[in-house]
Amino acid sequence: xxxxxxxxxxxxxxxxxxxxxxxxxxxxxxxxxxxxxxxxxxxxxxxxxxxxxxxxxxxxxxxxxxxxxxxxxxxxxxxxxxxxxxxxxxxxxxxxxxxxxxxxxxxxxxxxxxxxxxxxxxxxxxxxxxxxxxxxxxxxxxxxxxxxxxxxxxxxxxxxxxxxxxxxxxxxxxxxxxxxxxxxxxxxxxxxxxxxx
Amino acid sequence: xxxxxxxxxxxxxxxxxxxxxxxxxxxxxxxxxxxxxxxxxxxxxxxxxxxxxxxxxxxxxxxxxxxxxxxxxxxxxxxxxxxxxxxxxxxxxxxxxxxxxxxxxxxxxxxxxxxxxxxxxxxxxxxxxxxxxxxxxxxxxxx
Numbered sequence: 001x002x003x004x005x006x007x008x009x010x011x012x013x014x015x016x017x018x019x020x021x022x023x024x025x026x027x028x029x030x031x032x033x034x035x036x037x038x039x040x041x042x043x044x045x046x047x048x049x050x051x052x053x054x055x056x057x058x059x060x061x062x063x064x065x066x067x068x069x070x071x072x073x074x075x076x077x078x079x080x081x082x083x084x085x086x087x088x089x090x091x092x093x094x095x096x097x098x099x100x101x102x103x104x105x106x107x108x109x110x111x112x113x114x115x116x117x118x119x120x121x122x123x124x125x126x127x128x129x130x131x132x133x134x135x136x137x138x139x140x141x142x143x144x145x146x147x148x149x150x151x152x153x154x155x156x157x158x159x160x161x162x163x164x165x166x167x168x169x170x171x172x173x174x175x176x177x178x179x180x181x182x183x184x185x186x187x188x189x190x191x192x193x194x195x196x197x
Numbered sequence: 198x199x200x201x202x203x204x205x206x207x208x209x210x211x212x213x214x215x216x217x218x219x220x221x222x223x224x225x226x227x228x229x230x231x232x233x234x235x236x237x238x239x240x241x242x243x244x245x246x247x248x249x250x251x252x253x254x255x256x257x258x259x260x261x262x263x264x265x266x267x268x269x270x271x272x273x274x275x276x277x278x279x280x281x282x283x284x285x286x287x288x289x290x291x292x293x294x295x296x297x298x299x300x301x302x303x304x305x306x307x308x309x310x311x312x313x314x315x316x317x318x319x320x321x322x323x324x325x326x327x328x329x330x331x332x333x334x335x336x337x338x339x340x
Contacts, residue, residue, distance in 0.1 A: 016291060019227075020332025021282075066295025069335070 004183055007117040015043065015057060016069045022046050023075045024053055031098060037131055038119060040084040056084035065121055103137055105169040112137035115149060133186045150175045153186040200286065200304045208237055211253060212264040224279045227330045232311035234275050237268060246271040255308035282333035290318050292340040293329055301336055
């Protein structure tokens with residue numbers, strides 16, 4: 001696991017070309033159906049009074065993703081917004097907001113509600129993919145964790161609707177509150193799932 | 198040679214030994230990774246751009262040119278590279294991986310042909326070959 005970033009930290013990051021121009025900033029993250037991967041970013045203009053743009057940035061065009069900026073080759077890499085949304089916005093399960101949906105284990109225990117999404121970038125962003133590796137959750141009252149936000153690792157594929165996310169019961173063993181150690185928790189959790197299957 | 202130590206150096210014509218002007222700035226073409234021209238102040242006419250090819254020698258005390266006609270009006274390409282948004286000094290530096298690595302303090306170049314040798318940031322020194330682009334927002338560097 002090379003880089004872990006909270007999705008909320010991506011919002012408002014400038015989109016900078018290799019030419020050093022800031023052409024836009026991230027407005028929101030569009031997840032592929034079933035919430036497992038990033039599909040694209042919607043964009044807003046730079047500056048105080050700039051509104052949303054009619055273009056979007058497909059994940060495949062991102063060449064660098066760091067704490068200071070999202071890097072693309074040139075402004076030509078942006079695509080019309082409708083085109084970017086067309087591929088992900090179809091009816092049926094998987095559609096809807098990931099945030100605030102309830103996290104349930106397959107045993108029927110509610111772990112909490114999603115407050116943020118943790119994105120992991122595996123290898124070089126130009127060739128690698130951005131995977132949703134976990135969620136930050138606001139724990140359910142029954143967890144006796146108070147208001148402290150917890151990070152929960154996710155398997156590669158999950159079942160998600162607008163209301164619920166279903167995770168294996170064993171995911172609750174890997175809950176952590178520290179993003180720095182979260183990468184190893186994800187790796188351990190996925191390794192354990194791999195052994196079972 | 199550093200941008201900072203050569204700024205202000207006089208430019209002398211070898212034809213009549215007169216001072217043509219003083220170096221006020223450097224025009225960098227990131228695509229070629231080199232200094233392509235110098236901008237001069239206190240020139241006789243309105244022309245103030247000295248293309249690197251017009252330099253006879255980049256000496257320690259002065260830059261020599263064959264004649265005052267080496268100083269020209271900038272063509273379209275040079276004018277664009279000279280515009281404020283393409284200046285390199287004091288601009289924030291980002292890697293193409295998206296991390297900020299400081300701001301550009303100084304640039305070292307080869308006085309023989311203008312090739313960029315290194316880019317000096319607040320705490321790092323970057324290989325001059327790593328320069329990808331210079332825009333209004335940032336100087337882009339290859340990690």
